[in-house]
Amino acid sequence: MKFILLTGRTLGQGRSKEIGKLSDEYAKNVGICEFDPEDLKSLQISPGQNVSVTTKHGTVVVKAALSTQAPHRGLIFMPYGLWTSMICDPETHQTGMPSLKGIEAEVTPAPGEKVLSLRDLVAYISGEK
């Protein structure tokens, strides 16, 4: 199903990043994608299930979550963090700012796939160092 992806700050992201970015709390609050309740129904998935979010720039598996900032049919929201950075648009349009809101994305249920940890994602980015 096609969506427009937004990224941003949430209270949970802000609080848990201060607990520590390697903490379980952080992964629970940041490795997620928030959906409008109606969209979640259309996708036939429940909060907590894994979904794969794909943009032109990459794919990442995160947990689906129910948005508390609804309604926003057709929009999905992911908190700032490494999971989101895996799929955001590096184009800065000569401003220095990558495109982190309003990105076209496709979501599919991913029951057999795993949400990678922050350490796994860093290893993927930096390779064998």
Add this chain to the structure above:
Amino acid sequence: MAEKTIQDVVCTFCGCCCDNLEVKIKDERILGVRNSCAISMSKFLNYDRERLSAPVQRKNGSFEEMKFEDAVEKTASILANAKYPILYGWSLTSCEAIEIGVELAELVGGVIDNTTTTCHGPSILGVHDIGESTCTLGEVRHRADLVVYWGCNPVHAHPLHMLRYSVQSKGRFRKGRKDRKLIVVDVRKTDTAKQADYFIQVAPNQDYELLSALRTAVKMGEIEQNSIAGVPVEKVEEIADLMINCEFGIIFYGLGLTMSTGKSRNIDAALSLVRELNNRTKFLIMPMRGHFNVTGANQVTAWQTGYPFAVDFSKGYPRYNPGDTSAVDILARGECDAALVVASDPISNFPVVASRHLSRVPLVTIDPHFTPTTLASDIVIPSSFVGIETGGTVYRMDGVPLLTRKLVEPPKGVRSDEEILSAILRRTRELKGVA
């Protein structure tokens, strides 16, 4: 040691820099915080988790402890030998540390950029184009009768902003929420929007259109469409009327404008709307700066080089051309050959193509915490927390400087950013043969 409470502590989380915190301390540990928001409380109570106590270097894929002097020597050598190093971060440290960073960038002919580049960089570009009618947060508190939050969600990102500085604050001439109107423009019905008197749900990536339509309405022009950006024209005209008829209005805007299609052009449109409104009433505008001292990073870099971020010294004098001299662009093009990251975590927040290059050049990080950036670094030098373990000057989002204080001792052997950067600067000067 007896328990003590320190009053009027400056919060170190967001650009609100709330300066009325009460921090309870015993035996060099923070026991509790009052007057803080949930995020600030989390920061003050958890700052000492996931800390390194000594510098480390990467050897055979894992980190090994090293002496501070050796870490300084290696960092200085990496920077002195690099052709085009990038010095990035700065928003969670003090102005005094940033000053040393600018000197170091000039010495090594590198680029110094701060986190503005991925938050309100487009806002600064907009201000270059149009100019800005702004004020301090104190003026908003005392005078504003109309507050607009556009593309921002302060309930989540700046939790005490509404209470201390805007709609819910008690000012001299506006006593509280009932004396003020709140308009929220957002693509979602956020927790901030739920408190609004008027909520406008704008279509994603169409803020520019809505801002332009409002400007037309303020100029009493005719809008020849039924709806703009998903908003009926009658609603646009109603909001324009509210803006014209207020006594003191302000737009606070967030990354909903800077990160969406249009970027700096959205800011041009917002600043132009405010300019137009000033023909009819008093109206101001202010970006909701996110990182603690990101405004200070702009101030220091601007007063030392003439430019607020993305400053390139590779030609021996400062140049500024965001899109060319900005961190994400330089990294995405694979141009820099070494990096020093201070008080920031770019690998969490940069697009993969930029992070990949950053993690593959010699990378030194100075930071109090373990983060994805420290995990990808070759050398990590742990530092103390500004505003908790060391003092220093910071700037609030409205450009008001505040002095932070040391509340508790840092872990043994952990130095401040200022001390670490001074040592690196000294050694780099020697290596470069500069007196």
